Amino acid sequence: MNYQKPMDIEKKSFEIITKELGDVELNPMEEPIIKRVIHTTADFDYLDNLYFSPGAVEQALETLKEGCVIVTDTQMARSGINKAALQKSESEAICFMSDEDVAEEAKARGITRAAVSMERAASIGKPLIFAAGNAPTALLTLCRLIEEGKVSPKLIIGVPVGFVNVVESKEAVIRSDVPCIVARGRKGGSNVAAAIVNALLYMAFPRE
């Protein structure tokens, strides 16, 4: 097997995905995101699962071009965000989940670390994009903070995976009227959250 450059392999992978999608007509603003999630998971279910609120992608691109803080609910999602692309956008990706004082506060209040993390993020005085691939409580906390007028995210990427409270938390985000990209149903994950952030970064700052 000959050596192939990573970008060539990525290009070929997207060609295969496009071919296998066949005649499906995709919204051009959503297409690169849907295809990147399929590229990350090899799971064509995301063709049907991904929900985009009207104008969400446009607002996300604008936010990334102006620079923002991307808040994740796992270190894994943060790790998966392309560093070079992030640098171009002068944005930063942060995650409070491993902070010791977050763990202490969560324990003291009997809530999850993800919930405490979202509260902390809400007080950052910068434009915010949230990317949750793990914790339903991250999304439910965000919905509460939005209702209370305590945070106004530019975008919520709501893609936790799992079997308990997951579907409900994602539907709550869709109902919240905040710009969102959501993987409806049980599927998602930190890898999917990172893939969506990367797709948006590559749209805002095209690679050669």
Place this chain on the structure above:
Amino acid sequence: MNYQKPMDIEKKSFEIITKELGDVELNPMEEPIIKRVIHTTADFDYLDNLYFSPGAVEQALETLKEGCVIVTDTQMARSGINKAALQKSESEAICFMSDEDVAEEAKARGITRAAVSMERAASIGKPLIFAAGNAPTALLTLCRLIEEGKVSPKLIIGVPVGFVNVVESKEAVIRSDVPCIVARGRKGGSNVAAAIVNALLYMAFPRE
């Protein structure tokens, strides 16, 4: 929605998975791994995809109990490994992918960073478990190093995801006769690699 402890949610999730699996009979050594991968992906395809070489799980548990180095092909997979469980096993998880000199060497030789990373790992003088969720070239390089007698992994977790060279690289691992756990087909990912490592750690060092 009331607050539920993360461990309670995990327990309930596994109950749902068990219920939905129905009457399927699983090998008791493989069952916790298959269920954890389904838990991580909400994708029941892994019931059929996961291949275990004979005795692979037993040898992995022994290796983890004695302490080893777990080498990943992405920072994302490394991030996803449970820190507390890792500490109990006195093992460490490492990833060379972001090292600048790895990038330089890869560029100079016209090979992937993943290939260089595997070569570096091969020279670590400790028992090794490899967990690759991304790069087919990581697996192909390992197969070559094994053939050349330069490395003798205790286990290869071969679960790259994708459309180009992925299936072939995973089948090459299965043919190599090294103890392995492989996600056959296109599916896999850094999240799956981390989930398999965590399942093994929880088997070797049961949580309360």
